[in-house]
Amino acid sequence: MDIVYIRDLRIKARIGIYPWEKAIQQQIRVDIEMAWDNRIPAASDKIEDTLNYKTAAQRVVQLVEADHYDLVERLAEEIAKTLMTEMQVPWLRVTLGKPFAVKGSAEVGVQIERGQR
Numbered sequence: 488m489d490i491v492y493i494r495d496l497r498i499k500a501r502i503g504i505y506p507w508e509k510a511i512q513q514q515i516r517v518d519i520e521m522a523w524d525n526r527i528p529a530a531s532d533k534i535e536d537t538l539n540y541k542t543a544a545q546r547v548v549q550l551v552e553a554d555h556y557d558l559v560e561r562l563a564e565e566i567a568k569t570l571m572t573e574m575q576v577p578w579l580r581v582t583l584g585k586p587f588a589v590k591g592s593a594e595v596g597v598q599i600e601r602g603q604r
């Protein structure tokens with residue numbers, strides 16, 4: 488399978504387990520790799536045949552902004568479930584990081600893979 492990707496998507500999120508985190512917005516960083524057969528849009532040259540990365544990115548932003556999430560695990564899972572269900576993505580890898588959460592680190596977070604490649 489080929490890949491359609493979104494890299495370094497930065498979104499203001501309400502996320503975290505601590506009371507002070509419930510009152511603020513923090514930047515998160517999202518990378519997504521999604522399996523897709525790109526030979527079909529390559530042959531047709533039609534956007535309808537693609538896995539549209541703009542539509543996918545907009546949906547992720549909407550999902551992040553819709554709620555408070557305690558854990559990065561829960562938000563990563565919601566992103567994976569939504570893209571697989573709504574955009575028929577058969578396999579994906581979601582990396583979700585909090586760049587400012589742990590002093591001394593560049594970033595902390597999770598990476599999950601779901602579906603069949």
Ligand SMILES: Nc1nc2c(c(=O)[nH]1)N=C([C@H](O)[C@@H](O)CO)CN2
Nearest residue numbers: 503504505557558559560585588589
């Ligand atoms: N595996 C996880 N560990 C931690 C999380 C998390 O979501 N998953 N969250 C926190 C806090 O919210 C932290 O980011 C605040 O600095 C701690 N550990």
